[in-house]
Every structure is written in structure tokens, then in C-alpha cells.
């Protein structure tokens with residue numbers, strides 16, 4: 001595996017290992033409509049008077065030719081400065097964003113677990129557990145048998161599990177999301193900042209569970225701003241900058257280089 005700086009290299013698969021995710025010259029472009037206009041009533045009115053169209057569409061080229069392969073059993077951390085494309089990459093691996101060019105190939109079903117993962121704020125934690133499990137493809141019987149384990153793992157104080165999720169703190173919501181997603185074995189588990197809000201004890205539990213999932217599952221990807229979390233949980237780190245691969249390799253080496261670069 002490459003452990004040195006690489007830029008827009010073509011994807012190469014190690015024939016002795018089992019590839020789980022192949023990202024091949026991936027480009028992701030967001031289309032932003034109406035960018036450039038002020039977007040207030042006065043500017044809209046003036047456009048009507050002058051018979052102008054809406055301001056044109058702008059493109060944001062968020063991922064610019066990324067290529068890499070993740071193999072069975074790997075836990076890959078994704079780091080980079082704000083806006084470098086980390087969340088976009090996870091969404092693309094999850095199949096939520098269509099590639100503009102290139103492609104993402106996964107062996108099995110990817111599941112994106114993020115702080116924005118869709119749980120229903122007006123429903124109780126209990127209802128969200130049931131819906132979340134069914135949405136992940138568990139049977140009603142399996143859901144019932146896992147319910148207690150999910151509640152225990154989330155470890156919410158008092159009877160919060162019976163309260164609507166809008167009453168939860170962000171950390172409590174993140175714990176429940178993680179607990180639901182971690183109840184199932186995933187082919188490809190994608191975690192976006194989900195652990196950043198957990199306290200130290202929950203992080204330890206999460207790490208242990210991720211280690212278990214790694215042995216059963218294909219690959220785990222983790223985006224986190226807390227580099228200690230990445231170092232603790234991952235055995236490989238990919239550093240992307242401005243949508244391009246900057247470095248790929250051993251967590252200690254990549255994080256040291258990253259820290260040096262951002263301290264400059």
C-alpha cells in the first residue's frame with residue numbers, strides 16, 4: 001500500500017488482499033443554483049423588472065480525481081482541513097452522491113452513520129431504535145432481540161429513551177445513532193464525526209465495538225476532526241486536501257505530517 005505522498009494516482013489493487021471499496025478517479029461536483037444573487041426580495045424584484053433570469057448555476061468541484069482501495073478489515077480515517085471534501089467522500093462511498101466522473105465500487109452495502117443520520121426528532125428514542133433497525137434491514141424479531149442491547153450501549157440517563165429525540169443533547173443523539181448502527185454488522189461502515197460528541201467512556205466503548213465490527217465487516221471509514229480519535233480507531237489514514245489525495249498511509253506518519261502542515 002502506498003504510504004507516501006501521492007497525487008491523482010490511478011487505482012491499483014493488491015492481488016493478495018480482498019478489496020472492499022475501490023474509489024477510481026472519483027470526481028464529485030455539486031451544482032449550486034442561484035449562487036451569486038443576493039437572494040432577497042429586492043434583488044428578485046429588480047430581476048423581474050429588468051426581465052433577467054435567475055442567477056446562473058455554479059459548480060463546486062468538491063472531489064477532484066481521488067483513487068484508492070480499502071481492503072477487508074481496514075479501518076480508514078479520513079482527515080483534512082475544513083471543506084477539503086471528507087464528508088463528500090463518505091457520501092459518495094455511501095452512494096448518496098452520483099460521481100461526475102470516475103466511480104466508487106463497494107463489495108456489499110455501505111451504511112453511513114453520521115451526526116445527521118436521519119432519525120425522527122419527534123419520535124421517542126425507542127421508536128427510532130425500532131425504525132432504525134427495520135430500515136437497516138433487520139426483521140421485527142431481530143429488532144426485538146437487539147433492542148435491549150442498543151439501549152444499554154447508548155447508555156442514556158434516566159428514561160430518556162421514552163422521550164422525543166428533540167429533547168436530546170447532541171451528544172445523546174449521537175450516542176443513540178451510533179448504538180443503532182453498531183447493532184448490525186455492516187459490509188462497509190461509514191462514520192462521520194459520530195464519535196466526536198461522545199465522552200471518553202463512550203468513545204472507548206465505540207472503539208471496542210468498531211474493532212468487533214471490523215473483524216465481522218468489510219471496512220470502516222471514519223471522518224473526525226479529533227485526530228486522537230482517528231489515531232485510536234484507525235490503522236490507515238487518508239489525508240485529502242482541496243478534494244485531492246495528499247497522503248495515504250500509517251496513522252502516526254500521516255497525522256504527524258498533517259499537524260506539521262497546519263502548524264505552519
Ligand SMILES: Nc1ncnc2c1ncn2[C@@H]1O[C@H](COP(=O)(O)OP(=O)(O)OP(=O)(O)O)[C@@H](O)[C@H]1O
Nearest residue numbers: 030032060062080081082083084085086087088089
Ligand atoms: N450541498 C453542497 N452544495 C454545494 N457545495 C457543497 C455542498 N456540500 C459541500 N459543498 C462544498 O464541497 C466542498 C467539500 O465539502 P465537505 O463538506 O465535503 O468538506 P469537509 O472536509 O467534510 O469539511 P468540514 O471539515 O468542514 O466538515 C466544500 O467546498 C463545500 O463548500
